[in-house]
Amino acid sequence: MKDRQWIGKEAAWKDEVIAAVLLLAFAFFINRGIEIKGLYMDDLYLWSCYGEQSFREFVFPLGSTRFRFIFNLASWLQLMIVGNHIGWFVPINILINVCIAFTVYRFGKRLSGRWSMGFLTGILYLLSRMSYYQISQVYGLMESLALWAAIGILYCLYRYITEEKEGKGLIPFAVGLYFAICFIHERYMVLLPLFYVAYLMKKERKKSSWILITLSFLAVQAIRFFTIGSISPAGTGGTTVAETFKITGVLKYAVSQVLYIFGVNAGPDHLSGLSWEASPAWVRVLVLASALMLLVMTLVFIGVVVKEKKDRKLRFKVIGLFLLFIALCIGSSSVTIRVETRWIYVSMTAAWLFAAYMCGVTVPRKEAGANLSKPLLYCGLFLLYTMLIFPVESFYRGKYDNLYYWSNQLRYNSLAEETYGNYKEKLFSKKVYIIGNTYKMSDFTSNTFFKTFDKKRTAEGMTVTFIDSMSSIGLITPNMLVLREDPTNNAFQDITDFLRNLKFERVYGSYEDGWLDESAKARIMAGKEGKITFKFYYPGVITGLEHIIVTVNGSEQRVIPIDASTVTAEFDVTPTQISEFSLESNFFYDAATEQRGEKRLSVVADITSN
The missing domain is CATH 3.40.120 (Alpha-D-Glucose-1,6-Bisphosphate; Chain A, domain 3)
Incomplete structure (x- = not known):
């Protein structure tokens, strides 16, 4: 018996390692080509604050419009690790996303009772086009941490309402995650009702649970008030939610987010990559076919829930928990002036996890050995959904260059x-x-x-x-x-080299370090003032007989006496045009240790054009 238990644990351990490795490989594969080589806008400002502010000022900014000290702390650590290696941001962001995907996999595995379903939810999470911001921006860390914490809260409350002993022990952890997520992104303060509804579902009698989450919420508001002077969340683009809130806008954006969850790009190109109307027909066909798979899965699931009375109440609670979580996330992303795809990532992930739960209810693990056709059919629908949505997500990932900030990042x-x-x-x-x-x-x-x-x-x-x-x-x-x-x-x-050669073409006898041979020729482009200045340096002994004959454009000649170690001569030529200068020296530098051309080295010339 002990040997069997050990073998079972070893197999489970190997499954986890295999899942982690496959998710890691897929994450780097699907995000290939995304790079951060230079910082700009919000990312550059964040870097600037990190360098110019003290640790306290950076992590705990007082008087700002936002107070996100948990994110600021994580960002401070990331910036410290990266240093001046800007290219490290993307691989670090990918690794963080892999950790989240592994969490999603574990959650999906628990919900469905199957490794395969959990793994598919993890793959879908990584595949999603909604991950663009998390990977391609330094500020993507904020979205990643917020999503991770939100899924963590959902996980704790799911176990709370479905388990007797272990679930209750997760409540303090869930409350801690709630406090933390409010200081990663204040949008998730909206998850407060999720706790109260979970308590009502569980018929929680302990006042401590109710008081703990309430005090946590009040503490969040008090901290926000004393640090930023307001409890109203800031909106997008310098707006505030209180100023821009409109019920018609909220409903419009909420509907668009529901459509996004089913694969429909309901926003314009600059926010979604490519709108539904502009998407090719094959993409729309695949999206509708994948939605059909979800519809069939949902109808089968509803039939099972209605038919099996034994666990109906508990299943209704779980259904309510997931739907409320998704609704709250959608609502919190609908109260500002626009909807960005990255904001839907949390509700989208929750929707995939709910699909895993539907599989677990429809085909319980204990029945798998007795009837293989049922799990193969139902889980096969989810696999088919994944296969249908894979080319869709890949296609939309190829449209990232339409996003409003992508061109600037490039x-x-x-x-x-x-x-x-x-x-x-x-x-x-x-x-x-x-x-x-x-x-x-x-x-x-x-x-x-x-x-x-x-x-x-x-x-x-x-x-x-x-x-x-x-x-x-x-x-x-x-x-x-x-x-x-x-x-x-x-x-x-x-174009430095191109301009260098265009503005100063060394025909012969002229070298980049300034040396000229006894005989030299160069074509030089004049500036707006049309003045070419030669400053000659002769390091040898001056006898008074040395001179240079300068011929401009083959006709104008001028004799420049070298009667000092430094001699300057200025020539007026046609502005912005190329002029040809031929220089003939009647002397050479006898201490030169080399001869570069047919003639000997003569003098050093510093040539400028104004």
């Missing part, structure tokens, strides 16, 4: 690649010029963006200047980096 990823990605620490000594500013980069972004890559967080020595065209700058010097915007591809392009 742009700043490109900016990071073209700068720090290519130059590393050498970047911090350069002057960056960006041709055009159609992306409307703010002063804060231009002053802060490059600091994120510097271990010292200063990027000291760097400047960022926006120019109208390449004629706004002179010749390209070694400490310059010139970029141009590429709006078609939401990118930046490093």
Whole structure:
């Protein structure tokens, strides 16, 4: 008997490891291509606050519009771990999401009594297009933690109403999660009624349970009032819920969220990726077919609940708990000025978990050995649903570039690649010029963006200047980096080398370190003022006989006497046009240790164009 128990435990342990490994592999596979290489907007501001504020100011911001100290603490830890390795944010976000998926898997397994059903719920969670924000933004950590805590509350209350002893012991933990989630995202304060309804279902007589959750809610409100001066939740885009709340808007957004749960993109392209109307016919057919699978599952489930009177009351309680949880989550996401897909992720996950529960009720585990056709049929419907929804979710994931913030993230990823990605620490000594500013980069972004890559967080020595065209700058010097915007591809392009060669073409006898041969030729583009300046440095002994004959565009000649170690000569040429300069020296530097061309090295020239 002991051997059998040990074998059973070992098999269960292996099942958990297999599930975790498969979920991990799938998470990285399905999120391939998502990257954070550069920070901008809210993420950049968060990074800036982390560097400029003390631990107390960052984690416990007083006087702000929001007080999310649990999220702030988690964010502080994440930022500390990442440091200047910006690319680490996505893999960390994926790992956190895998932990949540494993929680969903365990919950789904408990609800259904089957490893396969639990695993499918975990896969569906990771597959969902609603995970875009959690993976692709630093602030996605907030959504992840809030979802995790919300599912944790649902799990505790489910066990509370379905188990006698173990369930009651989870109430303090559930209350603790409620307190924590209110300071991850205040939207989830709305879950308070879930506790009261669960207590009523269980006919809870202990006053301590009622008092504990009530005191927790009151403590949340008191803390919010003393830290931000209000208990009204802040809305989206700088609004407040109290100012924007409209019952018609709430109903409209609630209906759209229900449609989202059934696979219908009920929002515009910039919020959903691609609207239902713009989606191809095959996607809509698959969505409707998957909804049909859910409908059949639901009808079979209702038939079982009605037929089997023994556990009907308990099942009604569980049904009520799940439906109320989903309704509260939908309601809390419907009271602001818009609905973003990421807000539906919690209710969507709860819906998949409820499907797992329906399977557990319709096909109890104890009956599986006696009648294999029933579990294969019912669980097969859920598997078929997963197979139908897989290409749909994959298709919509390919439309992320339509999301309102995605293009900006691509742009700043490109900016990071073209700068720090290519130059590393050498970047911090350069002057960056960006041709055009159609992306409307703010002063804060231009002053802060490059600091994120510097271990010292200063990027000291760097400047960022926006120019109208390449004629706004002179010749390209070694400490310059010139970029141009590429709006078609939401990118930046490093055109430094191109401009360097265009503005200063070394035909022969001229070298990047400034040395000229006895005979040299170069084509130089003038700036707006049309002035080309040569500053000659001769390190040898001056006899007074040295001179350089400069020929401009093959006709104009000028003799420059080298009567000092430094001699400057200025030439007026056609503005913004390329002029050809030929230089003939009647001397050479006899101490030179090398000869680079056919002629000997003569003089060093620093050439500038205004």
